[in-house]
Amino acid sequence: MEPEVSIEGSAMIQVAVVPIGTVPSNLLRDYYSMLIPLHTIPLSAISSFYTEHQKSPFAVQPWDSGSLRFKFVLGGAPPSPWEDFQSNRKTLAVVGVVHCPSSPDLDTAVDVFSNACKSFPSSLVDRCFAFCPNDSQLEDGSKKGGNLRLFPPADRPTLEFHLNTMMQEIAASLLMEFEKWVLQAESSGTILKTPLDSQASLSSEEVIKAKKRRLGRAQKTIGDYCLLAGSPVDANAHYSTALELSRLTGDYFWYAGAMEGSVCALLIDRMGQKDSALEEEVRYRYNIVIMNYKKSQDNVQRVSPLTFELEATLKLARFLCRRELAKEVVELLTTAADGAKSLIDASDRLILYIEIARLYGSLGYHRKAAFFSRQVAQLYLQQENRLAAISAMQVLAMTTKAYHVQSRSSLSDHSLHRNGIVSNNADSGKTNHQSAVSLFESQWSTLQMVVLREILLSAVRAGDPLTAWSAAARLLRSYYPLITPAGQNGLANALSNSADRLPLGTRCADPALPFVRLHSFPLHPTQIDIIKRSSAREDWWAGAAPSGPFIYTPFSKGESNNIKKHELIWIVGEPVEVLVELANPCGFDLRVDSIYLSVHSGNFDAFPVSVSLLPNSSKVITLSGIPTSVGPVSIPGCIVHCFGVITEHLFKEVDNLLLGASQGLVLSDPFRCCGSPKLKNVSVPNISVVPPLPLLVSHVVGGDGAIILYEGEIRDVWIRLANAGTVPIEQAHISLSGKNQDSVISYSSETLKSCLPLRPGAEVTFPVTLRAWQVGLVDADAGAGKTVSGNYMRHSKDGISPSLLFHYAGPMKTSEDTPTNGSTVPPGRRLVVPLQICVLQGLSFVKAQLLSMEFPAHVGESLPKLDVNNKSTGEHVDSETKMDRLVKIDPFRGSWGLRFLELELSNPTDVVFEINVSVKLEKSSNENNHFTDQGATEYVYPKTRIDRDCSARVLVPLEHFKLPVLDDSFFIKDTQLDGNGGGRNASFSEKNTKAELNACIKNLISRIKVRWHSGRNSSGELNIKEAIQAALQTSVMDVLLPDPLTFGFRLVRDDSESKKTEPDKESESAVSKGSVIAHEMTPMEVLVRNNTKDMLKMSLNITCRDVAGENCVDGTKATVLWTGVLSDIAMEIPPLQQIKHSFCLHFLVPGEYTLLAAAVIDDANDILRARAKTTSAAEPIFCRGPPYHVRVLGTA
Amino acid sequence: MATTACFIIVSRNDIPIYEAEVGVAAKREDAAQLHQFILHAALDIVQDLAWTTSAMYLKSVDRFNELVVSVYVTAGHTRLMLLHDSRNDDGIKSFFQDVHELYIKTLLNPLYLPGSRITSSHFDTKVRALARKYL
Known part of the structure; x- marks a missing residue:
C-alpha cells in the first residue's frame, strides 16, 4: 500500500529525489522544499522545451489548460511489483541533488548519480542538480553537459526560478518519453504483468486467456500514460476500450484498474467543478471499482489484491471526506479498518491505519483519529527499533489532544486563556457547577493513563529523555491515586533516569510533583506598614489612625478590607514573603531541590529554597524575594526544580484541581489526602511595586524585652531609631496608640524632628518617659496568689501596652519627576513600636482618711483671730520649728487644730519600698507668711520604709482651711436628695463657693506627692489622688466645713x-x-x-x-x-x-x-x-x- | 451471555461516570483498555448520529474488528454505551432501557451531582444483574 492515496494520484508522475554524495540533512530538506511547489507544471510552460518528433499519440492534449503533475519522493521508492498495473507507481524520473561544497569532485558526483539511477529501472529522465558550485566547478561542469545541471549561488527566488525552468525541461522530456512509449506500445504491444499473474506454470487455458486480456491491459496502461501526460480525454478513450475488453475477458482486476483510471480522467477533465452529479458518478464508479477488486480476490492466490480494494476505499473516502457525508465516510473507513486484519504485511496495516486516522482527523472526528493513531503507534512499537519508537512517540503526541493529556508546551495560548477565564469565574463568588464540570471534560483516566504510559515507553525507547520526563510527570501528577506505591516509585525512577540524560537546567512545561498552592500573603508586619500620603495634607498620618468616637467605623473597615484583599504594595529592595503549601501525595520521599516564586513581570528576584517532603505529607513554606523595579507584579505560580528538571507550577491549575475534587469530578484532592486542612481559595491580589521608601527600625536601648515596672513607677526608656532604607526620612511624626496611652508621660518628638532628614543608616535616640499604670483589681487579686512571672505572662498577652506610632516619609517628589499629577506622592510609612510594659503590682493603697486634733486655746485678752478677712496670724504662731507652723488656730472654731491626712499603704511585693511624702507649699497661703524667708516650695517628710508583706501608715499634716460661710451650697446635693428643691437657692455665688471648695481640695491633693523608691533604679509616684479625694470628700463635712x-x-x-x-x-x-x-x-x-x-x-x-x-x-x-x-x-x-x-x-x-x-x-x-x-x-x-x-x- | 461486553455511561460532558466489564470472558487489563479506547472513539460518531434520529436507542453505531458499539442516548445527552461481540439487538435494547431507568433513579437522588461519577454499589449490582439477564 502507498500512503496518501487519492483518486487524482493516478495522474501523478513519481519523481525520485536522491541525494548524491553528502548533503547535509537540513540543506537536503531545503532543496526538497524548493521542489515541492513545482508539483504542477502547466503544459503551456513546457512548450519551449518540447519538440514534436513524431505525431503525438495524445490527440486532444489541452496545451493551454492542462498540466503535468509530479510527486516528489525523497530517496525514491523501491520498485513496486504492481507498477505495470498502475504506471503512476513507476519512478519515471530521478532528480539527483548535489551539494557542491561537500562534493568537490563533480565527476565522482556524476558517477554516483548514474549508479543511483540504476536502482530506478523505470526511470525515463535523469537529472542531477548541483547546488552552490564554486567558480572552478562552474567552469568544469559547464563543459560536462549531460545530465548535470549547475545552479550558481543565488538568492532563493532566483534559485526557485532556475529550478522551475529545469523542471519544465524535465516535464517536456518526460512528455516526449511518454509519447515515445505510447507509440511503441500501440504499435508493438507490451507484456504487462502483475503479481497476480506470475504463476510459475500456466495452464494452456490460462495462456489463451492471458493473450485475450493483453490488449485490454495495454489499453489501460496507455490510458495511464495519457493521464500522466495530462491528457484526460485521451486517457478516457483508452480506458473505455480497456473497460470493454477486460469486462469481456473477465479480467476484474484490470477492469477495476481501468475504472479507477477513468474516474481520475473524469476528475482531471472536470477540474475545479465539483457538483453532486459528478460526486454521484464518482461514487457509483468507485463502488464498481471496489466490487471488482473484491471479485478479483475470489481467485485463490498467494498475492492478494486486497490492498487495492482498501486503497480504492480510502480514495473514495478521501474524495467524499466532508462533514456532511460523515456517515458515508465513516462507513467506508470502518470497512477499510475491517480489512486490516486480512492484511499480511505489517507495514501495509500501518499505512492503512495512518490513512484512516488522517481521514478521520480531516473529518473532524478527533477521537476516532486518536484511536487509529494509537493503533499506528502500537504497530510502530511492535517493531522494536529506535526509529519506529520515535515515530510511535510522535504519533502518540498527536493523540494527546483528543485524550486531554497534552503537554502544556503544546497547548495553545488560546486554551490557556480560556482556562484562565473559567477559573477566574470560579474564584469570584459562587461556583457555577457547569463551569466546574467543563474544566474536567473527557476525564477518561484509564485511557489517559494508557496513552501516557505508552508515550513514556516509546520516549524511553526512542531515547528522548525530555518527552519521557514530561510523560512520567503528567502521569504521576494526574493519576497518582490510581497508581500503586510501587508504580509511583517506578515513575519517580523514570523521572530521575530521564533527568540524568538531560543537560543540567532543562526546563519542561509539564510540572511533576509536588502540588503547590498559594497559602497566603502575609500582610505587612506593622513595622513596615505603608500609608498613603497626599501632598495636599500636611498631616497625612492623621487619616490613617482611627478617628472619631467609634472604634468600629463600617466605612473605613470595608475600605481597609478591600485593600487587603485586592491590593498589595511591595517596595523595591525590601524582601517580601509569600506562603505556599506543598503536598506530596505519593509514597516516596520527595526532594525539591529548589522552589521559588515564578514572576513573569521580571521585576522580582525570587530566592530559592529547598524542601523535602515525606510520603503523603504537606508542608507550608515561606518563599521570599525582593522586588527589583517599579511596576505590577504577577505571581502565577512557582518554579520548581525537582527530579532534575525545572518546571513551572501554576497556582491556578491546582485551584482548578481542588475545585474539581470538591465537586467529585477528579480523583482526589492531593492536599486533603496529605492531611492538610481545607483552605479557602486564596486569590492572588494585585501586587504593585513602588519605588524605595525609607525604613525605620526601632530598638529599645537596653534590650527589646519587656520593660518591667511597678505600679506608678516612672522611668525613662530610650528608643533608638535607625533608617534601614535607602531613602532619607524627611517627615516624621510620633503619636500614641493602644491602651494605657496615659502611661506615656512624654516623648521627645523634638529630638526626632531635629534629626531630620534622617539619612540612610543614620540613627537617633530619644527618651520616652513612662509611668506604670495601676494593675487592675482582678489582676491584684490574682496577683496575690501568683508569681511575678505569671503576672508578666498575662500582661504581655493582654496587649494592654501602649504603642508609639511613627509616621514617616521620604522626600516628596519634585514636580519634574512627576509632571502628570501631584497625587503620585510616594507613600509614607508607619512604624509601630509597642512598648512592652509589664506592670507589677507595687505598693498598694489601702485607705486614706482625715484626722483632726485639737489643742485648746488659752483665754486671753484678745480672741484668737476670728476675722477671716484679716490676714494676720494667730498669736501663738511664733514657733521657729516647721512642725509648729502646722498647728494653727482654727479661725472658725477658735481653737488650735492639727489636721492629718493618714495614708495606709501595704506592700504585697517581695521587695522593700521607701516612701517619701512631700507637700508643695504655696507662698501665697495665709498661714505661712512667716516663712517666706525660707523659700522652700516643697517640704519633704522623712522617709518611711515599708518591708515586704508589711503595711504602714503615713501621716501627712495638712494646713487646714475652711470656708467663710456656711450656706446651703454645700448641701445642694443633700437637699436635692431630700426633694426640697434646694436648687432654687443656688445662686451663682453659692455655686462659686462650692467650686471653690472643690478647687481647694484639688489644690491640696495636687500638692501632696507620695514618691517611692525600690531597689536601685525603680522609683515612682503613688497615684492616690482619687483615694485622697474620696477620703476628703467623706470627711469634708466634719473637718473642713465651718461650724455654724x-x-x-x-x-x-x-x-x-x-x-x-x-x-x-x-x-x-x-x-x-x-x-x-x-x-x-x-x-x-x-x-x-x-x-x-x-x-x-x-x-x-x-x-x-x-x-x-x-x-x-x-x-x-x-x-x-x-x-x-x-x-x-x-x-x-x-x-x-x-x-x-x-x-x-x-x-x-x-x-x-x-x-x-x-x-x-x-x-x-x-x-x-x-x-x-x-x-x-x-x-x-x-x-x-x-x-x-x-x-x-x-x-x- | 456475551463473551465480551463493556458497559460505560458517559455524561454530557464526555466524562465516563460509570464503567463496568460485564462480559464472561476472562478479564484482561489490556483488553479492558482497548474496550475503553473503542468506546471513546465511538463518541465522535454518536455525537453526529444522535441528532439524526428521534430514537434513543441508536443500535450499533461503530465497530472495530469483531467488537460492536451500541449506544443509547438519553434526553439529557447522557450516553449509555455498550461494547459487545454478540448480535442480540433486542436484549441490548431492553438492557439499555432498564439501565436508563436505573440511571434516572440515581439522578433523582438529591445528593447525586449530575455529571459526577456514579459510585453507588447498588447501581453497580443492578447493572450487572441486568447484563446477566439480557446480554
Whole structure:
C-alpha cells in the first residue's frame, strides 16, 4: 500500500529525489522544499522545451489548460511489483541533488548519480542538480553537459526560478518519453504483468486467456500514460476500450484498474467543478471499482489484491471526506479498518491505519483519529527499533489532544486563556457547577493513563529523555491515586533516569510533583506598614489612625478590607514573603531541590529554597524575594526544580484541581489526602511595586524585652531609631496608640524632628518617659496568689501596652519627576513600636482618711483671730520649728487644730519600698507668711520604709482651711436628695463657693506627692489622688466645713481698772497678758459668731470644768463663782455677725480650767440640720464650741 | 451471555461516570483498555448520529474488528454505551432501557451531582444483574 492515496494520484508522475554524495540533512530538506511547489507544471510552460518528433499519440492534449503533475519522493521508492498495473507507481524520473561544497569532485558526483539511477529501472529522465558550485566547478561542469545541471549561488527566488525552468525541461522530456512509449506500445504491444499473474506454470487455458486480456491491459496502461501526460480525454478513450475488453475477458482486476483510471480522467477533465452529479458518478464508479477488486480476490492466490480494494476505499473516502457525508465516510473507513486484519504485511496495516486516522482527523472526528493513531503507534512499537519508537512517540503526541493529556508546551495560548477565564469565574463568588464540570471534560483516566504510559515507553525507547520526563510527570501528577506505591516509585525512577540524560537546567512545561498552592500573603508586619500620603495634607498620618468616637467605623473597615484583599504594595529592595503549601501525595520521599516564586513581570528576584517532603505529607513554606523595579507584579505560580528538571507550577491549575475534587469530578484532592486542612481559595491580589521608601527600625536601648515596672513607677526608656532604607526620612511624626496611652508621660518628638532628614543608616535616640499604670483589681487579686512571672505572662498577652506610632516619609517628589499629577506622592510609612510594659503590682493603697486634733486655746485678752478677712496670724504662731507652723488656730472654731491626712499603704511585693511624702507649699497661703524667708516650695517628710508583706501608715499634716460661710451650697446635693428643691437657692455665688471648695481640695491633693523608691533604679509616684479625694470628700463635712457658730472667750479689762492698776498691768502684761489670778473677779466675755447667712436664735450655755473634767460652776462642790448669766442665755444673732455676752468668773482654786460654750439653736433651717446630720426635724441642734484653757494663778 | 461486553455511561460532558466489564470472558487489563479506547472513539460518531434520529436507542453505531458499539442516548445527552461481540439487538435494547431507568433513579437522588461519577454499589449490582439477564 502507498500512503496518501487519492483518486487524482493516478495522474501523478513519481519523481525520485536522491541525494548524491553528502548533503547535509537540513540543506537536503531545503532543496526538497524548493521542489515541492513545482508539483504542477502547466503544459503551456513546457512548450519551449518540447519538440514534436513524431505525431503525438495524445490527440486532444489541452496545451493551454492542462498540466503535468509530479510527486516528489525523497530517496525514491523501491520498485513496486504492481507498477505495470498502475504506471503512476513507476519512478519515471530521478532528480539527483548535489551539494557542491561537500562534493568537490563533480565527476565522482556524476558517477554516483548514474549508479543511483540504476536502482530506478523505470526511470525515463535523469537529472542531477548541483547546488552552490564554486567558480572552478562552474567552469568544469559547464563543459560536462549531460545530465548535470549547475545552479550558481543565488538568492532563493532566483534559485526557485532556475529550478522551475529545469523542471519544465524535465516535464517536456518526460512528455516526449511518454509519447515515445505510447507509440511503441500501440504499435508493438507490451507484456504487462502483475503479481497476480506470475504463476510459475500456466495452464494452456490460462495462456489463451492471458493473450485475450493483453490488449485490454495495454489499453489501460496507455490510458495511464495519457493521464500522466495530462491528457484526460485521451486517457478516457483508452480506458473505455480497456473497460470493454477486460469486462469481456473477465479480467476484474484490470477492469477495476481501468475504472479507477477513468474516474481520475473524469476528475482531471472536470477540474475545479465539483457538483453532486459528478460526486454521484464518482461514487457509483468507485463502488464498481471496489466490487471488482473484491471479485478479483475470489481467485485463490498467494498475492492478494486486497490492498487495492482498501486503497480504492480510502480514495473514495478521501474524495467524499466532508462533514456532511460523515456517515458515508465513516462507513467506508470502518470497512477499510475491517480489512486490516486480512492484511499480511505489517507495514501495509500501518499505512492503512495512518490513512484512516488522517481521514478521520480531516473529518473532524478527533477521537476516532486518536484511536487509529494509537493503533499506528502500537504497530510502530511492535517493531522494536529506535526509529519506529520515535515515530510511535510522535504519533502518540498527536493523540494527546483528543485524550486531554497534552503537554502544556503544546497547548495553545488560546486554551490557556480560556482556562484562565473559567477559573477566574470560579474564584469570584459562587461556583457555577457547569463551569466546574467543563474544566474536567473527557476525564477518561484509564485511557489517559494508557496513552501516557505508552508515550513514556516509546520516549524511553526512542531515547528522548525530555518527552519521557514530561510523560512520567503528567502521569504521576494526574493519576497518582490510581497508581500503586510501587508504580509511583517506578515513575519517580523514570523521572530521575530521564533527568540524568538531560543537560543540567532543562526546563519542561509539564510540572511533576509536588502540588503547590498559594497559602497566603502575609500582610505587612506593622513595622513596615505603608500609608498613603497626599501632598495636599500636611498631616497625612492623621487619616490613617482611627478617628472619631467609634472604634468600629463600617466605612473605613470595608475600605481597609478591600485593600487587603485586592491590593498589595511591595517596595523595591525590601524582601517580601509569600506562603505556599506543598503536598506530596505519593509514597516516596520527595526532594525539591529548589522552589521559588515564578514572576513573569521580571521585576522580582525570587530566592530559592529547598524542601523535602515525606510520603503523603504537606508542608507550608515561606518563599521570599525582593522586588527589583517599579511596576505590577504577577505571581502565577512557582518554579520548581525537582527530579532534575525545572518546571513551572501554576497556582491556578491546582485551584482548578481542588475545585474539581470538591465537586467529585477528579480523583482526589492531593492536599486533603496529605492531611492538610481545607483552605479557602486564596486569590492572588494585585501586587504593585513602588519605588524605595525609607525604613525605620526601632530598638529599645537596653534590650527589646519587656520593660518591667511597678505600679506608678516612672522611668525613662530610650528608643533608638535607625533608617534601614535607602531613602532619607524627611517627615516624621510620633503619636500614641493602644491602651494605657496615659502611661506615656512624654516623648521627645523634638529630638526626632531635629534629626531630620534622617539619612540612610543614620540613627537617633530619644527618651520616652513612662509611668506604670495601676494593675487592675482582678489582676491584684490574682496577683496575690501568683508569681511575678505569671503576672508578666498575662500582661504581655493582654496587649494592654501602649504603642508609639511613627509616621514617616521620604522626600516628596519634585514636580519634574512627576509632571502628570501631584497625587503620585510616594507613600509614607508607619512604624509601630509597642512598648512592652509589664506592670507589677507595687505598693498598694489601702485607705486614706482625715484626722483632726485639737489643742485648746488659752483665754486671753484678745480672741484668737476670728476675722477671716484679716490676714494676720494667730498669736501663738511664733514657733521657729516647721512642725509648729502646722498647728494653727482654727479661725472658725477658735481653737488650735492639727489636721492629718493618714495614708495606709501595704506592700504585697517581695521587695522593700521607701516612701517619701512631700507637700508643695504655696507662698501665697495665709498661714505661712512667716516663712517666706525660707523659700522652700516643697517640704519633704522623712522617709518611711515599708518591708515586704508589711503595711504602714503615713501621716501627712495638712494646713487646714475652711470656708467663710456656711450656706446651703454645700448641701445642694443633700437637699436635692431630700426633694426640697434646694436648687432654687443656688445662686451663682453659692455655686462659686462650692467650686471653690472643690478647687481647694484639688489644690491640696495636687500638692501632696507620695514618691517611692525600690531597689536601685525603680522609683515612682503613688497615684492616690482619687483615694485622697474620696477620703476628703467623706470627711469634708466634719473637718473642713465651718461650724455654724464660733465661740470665743476673752478676758475683759475695764479701762478704769486698767488705769488704776497701771503698774500692775504693766507687770502683768510683762508676765502674761492672759493670766488670771485666783480669788479675783475676772470679767470675761464670750463671743458668739454666726457663720451662716441666716438669723440664728439660740440659747447659750457656758460651763467651766476643772482639770478632772468636773463641772465646777454648778453643783455642791463648785470651786468657781460667777456673776451674770451662764446658762440658757437667749440670743439672736444676725447673719455673719457676732454678739458678746459678758460675765465674770471668780476662781477659788488656782489651776487649769476649761471653759466651754455650747448653744442649742432654735428653729434650725435645713442647712443646719444637714450640717448637724440630724435625723428628724424635732431634734434640737446642739452646737458646742471648742474648749478654752484658763490658767489660774495664785495660791490656794 | 456475551463473551465480551463493556458497559460505560458517559455524561454530557464526555466524562465516563460509570464503567463496568460485564462480559464472561476472562478479564484482561489490556483488553479492558482497548474496550475503553473503542468506546471513546465511538463518541465522535454518536455525537453526529444522535441528532439524526428521534430514537434513543441508536443500535450499533461503530465497530472495530469483531467488537460492536451500541449506544443509547438519553434526553439529557447522557450516553449509555455498550461494547459487545454478540448480535442480540433486542436484549441490548431492553438492557439499555432498564439501565436508563436505573440511571434516572440515581439522578433523582438529591445528593447525586449530575455529571459526577456514579459510585453507588447498588447501581453497580443492578447493572450487572441486568447484563446477566439480557446480554
